Amino acid sequence: MADGQEKVESWYWWIITNICGMPLYFVKGLVFTSVYYFVLMVLAIGGLIEWRRRAYLNRSND
Numbered sequence: 799m800a801d802g803q804e805k806v807e808s809w810y811w812w813i814i815t816n817i818c819g820m821p822l823y824f825v826k827g828l829v830f831t832s833v834y835y836f837v838l839m840v841l842a843i844g845g846l847i848e849w850r851r852r853a854y855l856n857r858s859n860d
Contacts, residue, residue: 806853812839816838816839
């Protein structure tokens with residue numbers, strides 16, 4: 799597997815981790831931590847989108 803692909807997969811793992819963490823912390827009464835995980839998820843999604851956009855642009859330039 800290419801090094802770039804492994805890095806893209808890590809974005810998916812961060813997103814999954816944040817999706818799982820939000821309800822767990824919310825149920826435990828840690829609402830602010832749950833909101834924090836939501837913010838982290840939004841950032842991870844944004845990072846994934848930007849990473850894929852840059853990878854597409856790099857492939858287009860090659």
